[in-house]
Amino acid sequence: MSLTFAIGDIHGCIGPLLRMIERVEDYAPSGKVVFLGDYIDRGPDSRAVVETLMAGPRSPDWQWIALKGNHEDMATGAHDGRHNESWWLDNGGIETLTSYGGPVPSPHLNWMAALPLLHTDPHRIFVHAGVREGLYLEDQAPHDLMWLRFEDDVSGEFWGKHLVHGHTPSPANPRTTGNRTNLDSGCVFGGKLSCAVFDDGLPGGPATLLQVRG
DSSP, rough: OOOEEEEEEEEOOOOOOOHHHHHHHHOOOOOEEEEOOOOOOSOOHHHHHHHHHHHOOOSEEEEEEOOOOHHHHHHHHHHHHOOOOHHHHIIHHHHHHHHSSSSSHHHHHHHHHOOOOOESSEEEESSOOOTTTTOOOGOOOOOHHHOOOOOOOOOGGGGGSSEEESSSSOTSSSEEETTTTEEOOOGGTEEEEEHHHHHHSSEEEEESSEEEEO
């Protein structure tokens, strides 16, 4: 059985991330891990989180896919002129700079800038924030993929696939609403870090959920 693990927003919380990686590797001998974005800002250890993800899995039996979140978008935009730097700093960028002890190194910014916005498989769509129905996936606006928010009770058809995202924190998450699962359980706000486990051969929502303390 092939498995995919999707991990919600991390926001500089290296301890929960490392504990979750251990939980995932204890759960199965191999698989794919999709990180849903927002690795930096607000929490104390953004640098350690980025370095961990850049290094990749310790075993060739695992594949890691890191998607871009809106906080990676803010950080890279603050450095390339797309966004106002003060906007990023006011939304957790100060904590990120503190974790680096100065400016974010270019290799780390380049890694963030190059992250994909979307990952799909035969049964699911993985994205940081969401997608707009009525548009083909290839026509989705990057801003929506990183910034869109859903009301709690909203589901959708999503082209017959299950949508897996983070971005909108709530202590009620992880929560599956119809054809959509939100995995942002507010780790950096005192909640937990959440991971959904999917059987790649079966459609629909998570087979089970893993959580570690924030």
